[in-house]
Amino acid sequence: MLRMQMQQEKHMKKQKKYRVLGPMASVFESMKTGSWRLERPKVEFSQCSKCGTCERYCPANVITIHKEKEECVQFIWDYCKGCGICANVCPKDCISMVDERGEE
Amino acid sequence: MAGYMMLDGNEAAVQAMKMAKVKVISAYPITPQSSIAEKLSDLVSDGILKAKYLRVESEHSAMSAAIGAQLTGVRAATATSSVGLALMHEVLNVASGCRVPIVMPVVNRALVSPWSLWCDHQDSMAERDSGWLQLYCENVQEVFDFVTMGYRIAEHEDVLTPIMVCLDGFFLSHSMQKVLIPEQSEVDEFIGDYIIKNTYLDPTDPMIINNLTSPDEFTEMRYQQKVGFENAAKVMDEVFLEFEEKFGRAYRAVEGYRLGDAEAVIVSMGSMSGTVKHVVNMLRSEGKKVGALKIVSFRPFRNDLVNEMLKGIKRIAVIDRTAGLGSQGTPLWHEVCNSIDKASSDVIVKNYVGGLGGRDISIETIKKVFADIMDDHSQNRSPVWIDVKENAMDIRQVYINV
Numbered sequence: 001m002l003r004m005q006m007q008q009e010k011h012m013k014k015q016k017k018y019r020v021l022g023p024m025a026s027v028f029e030s031m032k033t034g035s036w037r038l039e040r041p042k043v044e045f046s047q048c049s050k051c052g053t054c055e056r057y058c059p060a061n062v063i064t065i066h067k068e069k070e071e072c073v074q075f076i077w078d079y080c081k082g083c084g085i086c087a088n089v090c091p092k093d094c095i096s097m098v099d100e101r102g103e104e
Numbered sequence: 105m106a107g108y109m110m111l112d113g114n115e116a117a118v119q120a121m122k123m124a125k126v127k128v129i130s131a132y133p134i135t136p137q138s139s140i141a142e143k144l145s146d147l148v149s150d151g152i153l154k155a156k157y158l159r160v161e162s163e164h165s166a167m168s169a170a171i172g173a174q175l176t177g178v179r180a181a182t183a184t185s186s187v188g189l190a191l192m193h194e195v196l197n198v199a200s201g202c203r204v205p206i207v208m209p210v211v212n213r214a215l216v217s218p219w220s221l222w223c224d225h226q227d228s229m230a231e232r233d234s235g236w237l238q239l240y241c242e243n244v245q246e247v248f249d250f251v252t253m254g255y256r257i258a259e260h261e262d263v264l265t266p267i268m269v270c271l272d273g274f275f276l277s278h279s280m281q282k283v284l285i286p287e288q289s290e291v292d293e294f295i296g297d298y299i300i301k302n303t304y305l306d307p308t309d310p311m312i313i314n315n316l317t318s319p320d321e322f323t324e325m326r327y328q329q330k331v332g333f334e335n336a337a338k339v340m341d342e343v344f345l346e347f348e349e350k351f352g353r354a355y356r357a358v359e360g361y362r363l364g365d366a367e368a369v370i371v372s373m374g375s376m377s378g379t380v381k382h383v384v385n386m387l388r389s390e391g392k393k394v395g396a397l398k399i400v401s402f403r404p405f406r407n408d409l410v411n412e413m414l415k416g417i418k419r420i421a422v423i424d425r426t427a428g429l430g431s432q433g434t435p436l437w438h439e440v441c442n443s444i445d446k447a448s449s450d451v452i453v454k455n456y457v458g459g460l461g462g463r464d465i466s467i468e469t470i471k472k473v474f475a476d477i478m479d480d481h482s483q484n485r486s487p488v489w490i491d492v493k494e495n496a497m498d499i500r501q502v503y504i505n506v
Contacts, residue, residue, distance in 0.1 A: 021264055021328045022203040024303045025312045 033060070037082035039097040043073045047094035054086035054095060106286045113247045113276035116283050117183065117209040117269070118143040120251035122153050123291040124207070127178035127298075130158040130169035135221045136273040137185040137211040144181065155181075163188040167195035167206075174204050175305045175313060179255070179298045182206070185273060186213035186227045193231065199266045200235025200329065202314050203302050205258035206266040207251060208236075212374065212425075213273040214461040222462020223273040225374065225425040229435050235329055237267040237336055238403040240373040244281035247271050249353060250400075252291060256343045261301040262335035270402075272375040272425075274462065286351060294350055333404045340401060357401035358409040362388060366395030368419040368478045371410075371440050373399045376423065376465040383470040394474055399436065407443035414444060419452050421477040423490070425459045433487050452480055455487040463491055 041054075050072050055063040062076040063086060073095075087095040111119065118140055129148065131141035147153035156173075160166045166182045173180040184192060189210055199206055210228050214220040228238060237258065239250045250269045258267040271277055303313050317325060340357055348354045361381050363369065370380045377398040387394045397413060399405075414420060424434030433441070437455035444451060456473050459465040469491050476488065493499070 021302055021332070022201055022325055023314050023317045024202075025315045026310070 032078045033081050034076075034078045037080060037100050039082045039084065040077075040080065040100050041075065041082070041084070041086050041095050042098045043071075044094040044096075045071055045073070047092050048072055049092055051091060053089050053091055057085050057089045059083065059085060106284060106290065108282050109285050110280050111244055111248075111283045111285075112139075112278050112280050113241070113244045113271045114139040114209075114211065114278070115143060116244045116248040117251050117271070118147070119283075119285055120248045121181045121207075121209075122147055123286075123288055124179055124252065124255050124295055125297075126153070126155055126181035128156050128158065128170070128173035128180045129182065130160050130166045130173065130180065131182045132160055132163050132166045132184070132188060134163070134185045134188040136213060136223075136277045137183050137188070137209070139277075140183040140209060140211070163191040164195055167192045167199060170206055170208075171195065171199050171202065171204050172305070174206055175202075175303065177298065177300045177304055177306075180206060181208075183209040183211065185211040186215055189227045189231060190215060193234065196231055196234040196236060196266075198314060201325065203264040203329075203332070204266060205255075205264055207254040207258055208266065208268050209247070209251060210268045210270045211273045211277045212270050218461065220461040221273070223275055223375075223425070224460045224462070225270070226427065226460075228268060228270045229424075229426045231268070232403060232435060235265065236403065237263075237265055237333075237340075237401070239267065239269050239401055240399065241269065241271045241276060242375055242377045242398065244276060244279065245283050245353070246355070247276060248283055248285065249347065249351070249355065252295065253343050253347055253355075255295045256346075257336060257340050259298065259301070260335070260339045260343075263332050263339050264302055265329065265332045265336060270374065275375040284353075290350065294347070337401075337404045337406060340404075355400060356409075357406045358413060359398040359400060360413045361396040361398065363395040363397070363413060363417070365393055366417055367393040368421065368474060369395045369397055369414065369417050370470065370473060370477075371397045371399065371414075371420060371422045371436065373402060373436060374425065376425070376459060376470075379465055379467060380423075380470055383467055383474065386467070387471075387474060392474070392478075394478075402436070402439075405439045405443075407439070410440060410443040411445060414440075418450060419454075419477045419480065420444075421454050421456055421473050423456045423458055423465070423473060425465075427457055427460065428455075428487065432485075437487070452477070454480060454485070456490045457487050458490040465491070 050067050052065045062080045064074045066072050084097050087097050129144050133141040148157040163184050170180040170182045214224045215226045241247045254267045344355045372380050380396045384396050422437040422440050424436045428434035433455040441453050
């Protein structure tokens with residue numbers, strides 16, 4: 001909740017052009033749903049069997065499996081809402097959900 | 105040359121909207137507003153009014169479309185009544201919250217049930233906290249004048265608040281009266297072109313309007329509206345004076361009538377105010393010291409003016425055309441009570457409910473109110489239903505199978 005509020009305030013504070021009464025925004029960051037994320041999926045790549053289950057189950061269609069790469073599970077972070085379905089369906093149990101702000 | 109026309113209240117509203125050169129119209133017909141929607145449609149199809157007429161499927165859509173249209177930088181027009189206004193409720197608050205200065209005639213009609221087509225004020229009273237300014241008209245000339253002035257008041261950059269111009273269903277909407285209509289050039293000079301002073305919709309410079317607002321800013325935006333209402337009081341006074349100078353008709357947010365030395369005063373709104381003044385004249389000729397106070401601007405409510413004008417008057421009768429169910433009194437009565445200096449405890453402010461669902465507030469009704477307030481010795485301060493029939497509790501009886 002707090003994160004969503006901060007996100008709404010962020011772009012309202014950016015507006016410079018107009019003195020405006022009432023609700024409006026001229027920066028459209030909230031259209032990137034990834035900014036809603038409270039937790040993000042973290043993959044233990046060494047355990048991954050590249051089966052593609054997470055890719056098929058992702059409701060936002062933001063996962064791509066790269067069989068040839070070491071970091072074989074790629075997320076589009078602009079649109080991953082952090083729902084955790086990938087972590088739940090992973091047969092190898094190698095995806096965990098970590099705090100968005102906790103790491104890095 | 106300005107000239108007289110025979111118009112009913114709805115046509116007067118249409119004339120004013122036409123002369124304000126509205127560019128988009130989205131209206132849904134409802135009795136007794138229908139002839140506004142029809143007449144505007146005629147004007148557009150005949151090419152007299154250069155505007156886009158949108159056929160919408162409900163009042164909710166009518167107001168939504170009007171908001172969107174006005175945000176593109178033109179005057180948008182709509183009008184409604186009764187349950188239509190109730191259906192607009194959600195979007196009325198969007199218009200006021202987004203500071204879209206729409207001018208909307210509201211033809212007052214009772215809310216259902218009982219199903220009614222006729223006048224009382226419950227529809228607009230139910231919207232008194234929706235962030236709209238509200239003016240109430242006494243006659244058809246006022247309908248034209250208030251709609252015209254409405255554009256100036258609502259669109260003022262310190263106000264930016266939509267306005268309802270309330271006219272009593274049938275009593276004004278369908279009553280033909282002689283109305284002085286100014287020249288188009290005079291109206292142009294007075295109102296001017298619509299200039300966007302706040303948010304707008306422009307594909308080349310996009311902005312999101314009405315986005316999700318967190319608790320961190322919501323209060324401040326409501327506060328902006330509150331300031332808008334405070335400014336509206338001042339702007340309204342200025343516009344009234346400017347109108348008087350230009351067109352010669354004097355209006356005030358609160359109008360006193362024969363208040364000097366008055367012992368009893370009736371406070372009223374809308375078309376009944378004319379009858380009240382007539383009865384004041386009748387009683388004055390009999391030597392009774394009575395007066396009248398007409399509330400033109402209900403939102404913002406001018407407690408400063410009401411207090412000043414009612415100073416020294418001991419007996420005040422407030423008539424409302426709405427029931428105020430479950431409350432200690434009707435909305436206007438609350439406002440008047442809270443406007444009067446608390447120190448004067450010998451002042452009686454008594455509440456009267458009348459004229460519901462189209463019942464005429466006649467000379468007799470007003471005389472009854474004056475008689476009651478002048479001869480009041482009871483401590484009971486609950487509202488008096490001045491024109492209710494004695495058999496109210498058993499007016500309909502049916503046979504049922506037992």
